[in-house]
Amino acid sequence: MNASAVFLLGISLLLGSGAVYGALPFDPLPEQPPIPADNPQSEEKIGLGKQLFFDPRLSISGTHSCNSCHNLSAGGDDGRAVSVGVYGRKGSRNVQTLWNAAYHTVYNWDGSAKTLEEQFKAHVTDPRIMAIPEGRVLVDRIARIPAYVKQFNAVFPDEGVSFDAIAKALSSFQRTLNTPGGPYDRYLRGDRRAISEQAKRGFDTFVEVRCASCHFWVNFAGPIPGVALQQGEGFYELFPNHPGTDYERRYRLADDQGRFNITQDNIDRRKWRMPGLRNVVLTAPYFHNGAVKTLAEAVRIMAKVQLKTELTAQQVDDIIAFLNTLTGEFPEITVPRLPVTAGRTVMDGYDE
Ligand code: HEC
Numbered sequence: 472m473n474a475s476a477v478f479l480l481g482i483s484l485l486l487g488s489g490a491v492y493g494a495l496p497f498d499p500l501p502e503q504p505p506i507p508a509d510n511p512q513s514e515e516k517i518g519l520g521k522q523l524f525f526d527p528r529l530s531i532s533g534t535h536s537c538n539s540c541h542n543l544s545a546g547g548d549d550g551r552a553v554s555v556g557v558y559g560r561k562g563s564r565n566v567q568t569l570w571n572a573a574y575h576t577v578y579n580w581d582g583s584a585k586t587l588e589e590q591f592k593a594h595v596t597d598p599r600i601m602a603i604p605e606g607r608v609l610v611d612r613i614a615r616i617p618a619y620v621k622q623f624n625a626v627f628p629d630e631g632v633s634f635d636a637i638a639k640a641l642s643s644f645q646r647t648l649n650t651p652g653g654p655y656d657r658y659l660r661g662d663r664r665a666i667s668e669q670a671k672r673g674f675d676t677f678v679e680v681r682c683a684s685c686h687f688w689v690n691f692a693g694p695i696p697g698v699a700l701q702q703g704e705g706f707y708e709l710f711p712n713h714p715g716t717d718y719e720r721r722y723r724l725a726d727d728q729g730r731f732n733i734t735q736d737n738i739d740r741r742k743w744r745m746p747g748l749r750n751v752v753l754t755a756p757y758f759h760n761g762a763v764k765t766l767a768e769a770v771r772i773m774a775k776v777q778l779k780t781e782l783t784a785q786q787v788d789d790i791i792a793f794l795n796t797l798t799g800e801f802p803e804i805t806v807p808r809l810p811v812t813a814g815r816t817v818m819d820g821y822d823e
Pocket residue numbers: 524529535536537538539540541553554555556557562564565566567568569572575577578579580581587590591594595599600601641
């Protein structure tokens with residue numbers, strides 16, 4: 472079966488045409504996500520990207536590094552409903568995990584960025600995230616840190632410190648944040664004892680009640696880049712799919728119009744880029760607004776608002792046992808040393 476046939480199988484699951492529920496649309500996570508031709512990986516570039524990731528000087532106030540919200544010692548998020556950026560500014564969306572993010576074809580809950588590189592540029596200049604007024608301001612700041620300049624010149628001999636180069640280094644690092652090798656992947660590779668009987672029952676239920684019509688393939692978020700969709704083309708689904716439920720009112724699930732905010736096209740109202748389900752037990756609270764505190768409630772809501780189905784308590788437990796098998800093996804993350812400017816700060820003027 473070729474790649475587009477696999478995608479069509481996903482679509483036929485979506486349409487409920489009773490297609491064979493093979494294990495096919497559920498491939499194990501590949502060791503490496505796709506690497507764009509214009510930003511090849513190198514050890515030095517990844518190391519530089521890692522330093523930038525942990526460096527709070529990337530935020531205007533010097534208070535937030537990427538890791539402040541995307542905590543790589545844990546689930547790659549912050550455990551809060553919505554983000555708190557510089558100067559205590561609250562956002563409106565739940566922090567997404569960066570573990571396995573590189574397998575997505577578009578970024579953010581509403582798919583507003585086509586690549587990791589593009590996502591960074593909009594994110595770092597977002598007033599509610601890091602609030603850098605424009606790329607040049609960050610470039611000037613980094614260019615005043617001699618040890619960084621040396622590294623940029625070595626990794627990007629043609630451009631040195633530039634907004635593009637910062638985006639590229641950070642994206643290269645993010646493409647290493649993958650968690651293959653968890654119980655579910657070992658199970659798919661033939662180790663029948665890698666997951667419990669309850670988890671197997673949960674997976675069957677997940678397929679039978681048709682969660683898998685949207686949550687399929689390696690990240691349970693639909694197609695990965697370069698197969699049925701190219702990088703920059705999103706896989707979007709409606710949420711809530713069946714409007715007007717009590718859940719929708721209680722958790723304000725339909726307040727944010729999702730992709731519509733980007734395109735202003737009515738067809739995109741309440742459409743969301745499919746989130747992945749890997750490591751989902753580690754990333755509570757749930758949904759784009761972080762309104763739902765427990766995974767059990769999130770699963771019940773999904774069944775009701777997406778599929779008009781009431782799950783039994785046993786089915787919910789089984790599905791959660793299955794979702795637990797999606798927790799992968801995490802690479803060890805050591806906190807890097809950052810270049811310091813001897814005897815002076817580059818944060819002057821922004822330290823109130
Ligand atoms: C103040 C908290 C905060 C900080 C700091 C922060 N982020 Fe985020 N990040 C978020 C939130 C919130 C979202 C979801 C945004 C949305 O969908 O509107 C997000 C989404 C993302 C995504 C999209 C993930 C996906 O699955 O589509 C990437 C990639 C990302 N951030 C990378 C970074 C990088 C790199 C940095 C450092 C330069 C960073 N973030 C700093 C809060 C933060």
